[in-house]
Amino acid sequence: MSKTIMTVDDSASIRQMVSFTLKGAGYTVVEAVDGKDALAKLKTNTVHMVITDLNMPNLDGIGLIRAVRAIPSFKFIPIVMLTTESQDTKKQEGKTAGATGWIVKPFKPEQLLTVVKKVLG
């Protein structure tokens, strides 16, 4: 069974890129437009990993990570956040909130896959 990865980003282009790359590598992808959407979709989907942007309307990445970690069944799910180089403090915040890893934007498809393989196996 292929593993399912949720990509959370308010930018359609990033979602598209992440989704295209992951699907190409054989993963199933669930897309969500922001933290709130992600939480709603987590309830109805089996998800093995979350890749989330940090800056999003409604519920941002940090909030999402905290909320996901609070759900018992997702306590140990790998969560990777997308950060930019100028967001060092954000990255720290994300780690404290329980993020597994991070990818610095901009990134190439191969880099995304490397990180996914790293935390998802």
Added chain:
Amino acid sequence: MNEGLDKGREIFTEEANELLAELEISLLELEETPTDTELIGRVFRAMHTIKGSGAMFGFEDIAHFTHEVETAFDLVRTGNMLVTKELMNLTLRARDQIRAMLDGISVDEAISNEIIASLRALMNSSATSEQVEYEPQDHRAVGSQTGQESKDVDSDITTYRIRFKPHKELFLTGSNPLLMLGELSELGNCVVIAQTAAIPLLRELDPEMCFVSWDIVLTTCHGQNAIKDVFIFVQDICDLTIETIEADSNMQEEERHLKLGEILLSRGDVTIDELNKVLGKQRRVGEILVDAGLVKEEQIQAALVEQQHIKDVRQQRAKQESMASIRVPSEKLDGLVDLVGELVTVQARLTQTSVAFADPVLSVIAEEVERITWELRDRTMGIRMLPIGSTFSKFKRLVRDLSDELGKEIVMTTDGADTELDKTVIEKLNDPLVHIIRNSIDHGIESPEVRVQAGKPRHGTVHLIAGHSGANVLIQIQDDGAGLDKEAILNKAVKNGIITPDAELLEKEIFSLIFEPGFSTAKTVTSVSGRGVGMDVVKKNIAALRGTVDIKSKKGVGTTIALKLPLTLAIIDGLLVKVGEDYYVIPLSAVHECVELTANDIEKSHGRHISYVRGAIVPYIRLREQFLINAPVPEVEQIVITEAEDQRVGLVVDYVIGEHQTVIKSLGRMYKSVEGVSGATILGDGTVALIVDVPKIVSSVKLEGSEVAL
């Protein structure tokens, strides 16, 4: 991937335009209510997205420019800068500038620079601007690091001692230490020792906490950074030490000091027995330390493993250094193999004679000779073994040239290139493989346009796999092309008179039709294939090597042709059996087991040639019927259960004598057309035994269709 990127760019442009429109509205609103944090957040996010996505899809200029504006709004967001008329003006101008860049209109660099300069001036003038980061600070971006990793690989092989002690809360970040250990072992030769001393008693154990730590000894050609990369996500939540134990470069094996015991021994002051006795009493340093409570049992274990690992690495290195080869003309080798064959035959005679003499002295010698002969046989065969890789690499070129010629895009990949095969087998394998690969490329893989239409990647793949399977070598040629068209094959076979129109064939039988002489389904005859010669040659050549060909194919998905070949041609392990007065050898690689066939069994099956082996039905063939032997039948016959064409079939013989080293002799020209026998061998007493060709016999009986109730 390019397709995805182009599509991404398209979506990005669209999205950026939307964002810019939204940005304009937000900015205008913000001008009215300059303290609305929600609005400020929206502006920031818009900038942020444009920057992030822009860089990803190759709009570097936009990313760079937007970064400046974003930085300014980051200050506003954190309350370090106020929304002023000036800022608004600049931001709106910046927006227009981004828009222009997005549309691909040639942009006046001067304006960009001017906007950036003004923004910076504005930021500097605001009170707390020291937080501003103009330059990317975080160079530990996983992405960029992994991308360039290969460049900082130094070829030096170094052994590291890594201690990885995760903090208890490691799991709470969703990290999986096993994956990291797995990643480490991909870097090189790696030994992992788990330290479990910290695990509390079960009733105090919190299963969500990590109490285990790991000691790892890794020998790798990747630098220390590659190791650090493995742990990059957990560096804050673990204690990690990486030490170099031993670097390879100009590291000389230290002058080995003789131990005291060895010196005493060489001076004849003690005997080896005495020394061992005394040493046996001495306790090991590890035990002493454990008893003293200075170290824990596991730590000793870890240290011992480390010691062993380094020993191995050193040994390997020594081996590499001393590895030298001599080139020998192949005739010399062939001559040697012939002689070994003779020797094996003579040795069988010697053994038999010694049994007859029943002389203990002679039989000791005979056994010794037997042991040495077997060893010699194995070594000699080993010398003739060559990796199949050299043949594989020849095909790379073939695939490249052919696909060019045919206007197809084809990649060839290989697996198991180091699989070793007898030199003669490899040589004879060349032609059949060329035919099969040509066929795959010409008939199998579709043109790029057709492939794209079918939703497959543009380039087709031909995958060559070699590997051992028992005493055989299995070579598979897989393509992801159109697959075999059953209908087309059937029609063609009927048209060419190979089969009758009313023949009912299994899928496997249909596929095997392509190996019939005079068969070709290609609509056009190309220079590559399509003349109906080729595939039948394949079958003939493989059969000559005592191998089999098997086809699996799925329409639209691809075809796999599997060649099964014996490891060596000259000497095989066989099972010697007797029918009437004649001896036969059945290749041991085909034999599964031997069971008895009693009169009772025959009665129960009501005349059908069927036996029940532990509940399973196994059809059998009587060798005496096949070879027309008219000798009295013993009361209890033996069934040798063999496997042919993926099916268990029994061969009924009178007696099973035992394992026999079979030196294969060909039958000579006169008997070339004899079916069911693949060669002969000479037994110890000089008698000739025929080697049974199991697949041939089974298929010939199947064709007759009457005797075996399948």
